[in-house]
Amino acid sequence: xxxxxxAAQGFLLAALVLLPGGRGWPTxxxxxxxxxxxxxxxxxxxxxxxLRLGAGLTASPLPSDAARLRTGGVYAYVRHPIYTAxxxxxxxxxLLAARPARIWVWLxxxxxxxxxxxxxxRALTARFPDYPxxxxxxxxxxxxxxxxxxxxxGLRGPRI
Numbered sequence: 001x002x003x004x005x006x007a008a009q010g011f012l013l014a015a016l017v018l019l020p021g022g023r024g025w026p027t028x029x030x031x032x033x034x035x036x037x038x039x040x041x042x043x044x045x046x047x048x049x050x051l052r053l054g055a056g057l058t059a060s061p062l063p064s065d066a067a068r069l070r071t072g073g074v075y076a077y078v079r080h081p082i083y084t085a086x087x088x089x090x091x092x093x094x095l096l097a098a099r100p101a102r103i104w105v106w107l108x109x110x111x112x113x114x115x116x117x118x119x120x121x122r123a124l125t126a127r128f129p130d131y132p133x134x135x136x137x138x139x140x141x142x143x144x145x146x147x148x149x150x151x152x153x154g155l156r157g158p159r160i
Contacts, residue, residue: 001119002060002061002062002119003060005061005112005115005116005119006059006060006061008112009059009086009109009112009113009116012105012108012109012112013086013090013109015105016090016093016094016102016105016106016109017093019097019099019101019102019105020099024097024098024099024100025098026098027095027096027098031095031096032096034092034095035092035093035095035096036092036096037092038088038089038091038092038095039089039092039093039096041088042085042086042088042089042090042092043085043089045074045081045082045084045085045088046081046082046085046086046089048073048074048081049074049075049081049082049085050082052070052072052073052074052075052081053067053070054066056068056070061116061117061119061120061123062119062120062123063120063123063124063127067127069124069128069130069131069134071130071134071138075138076138077138077139077143078138078139078140078141078142078143079117079121079134079135079138079139079140079141080113080117080120080140080141083113083116083117083141084141084142084143086109086113087106087109087110087113087141090106090109091106093106094106113141114141117140117141121135
């Protein structure tokens with residue numbers, strides 16, 4: 001099951017990049033610049049996540065024997081920064097490539113990565129007793145910058 005998710009992820013990423021581009025919508029300079037910035041940010045985020053995992057890095061949603069629970073660095077902002085990076089970079093490709101078909105591929109990638117996080121989090125919870133507490137305070141894929149600011153200021157309030 002785990003490796004079939006990895007294979008599907010590879011297929012969707014390849015489709016996202018290899019589908020023909022075109023003129024599905026206009027791509028003004030600011031959209032090109034924004035898309036490029038998203039893709040560059042995604043590369044750096046993925047590298048930061050991969051480097052933090054070190055020898056524990058695996059494409060499988062099941063943790064390797066070398067895996068350790070990481071809660072610092074980019075993992076202090078989101079539980080799955082590499083998946084976040086794939087989605088951010090994929091969104092940049094969708095905007096840059098100007099083709100509606102890519103939107104559907106990106107949505108399928110989102111659904112697949114969400115499913116992969118659920119499987120991965122079950123395995124992490126079984127392996128690391130501290131994982132549920134970490135998961136309770138750290139968003140899954142989208143950083144909650146406002147919550148971090150409120151916490152630093154000593155304010156409490158509902159999660160936005």
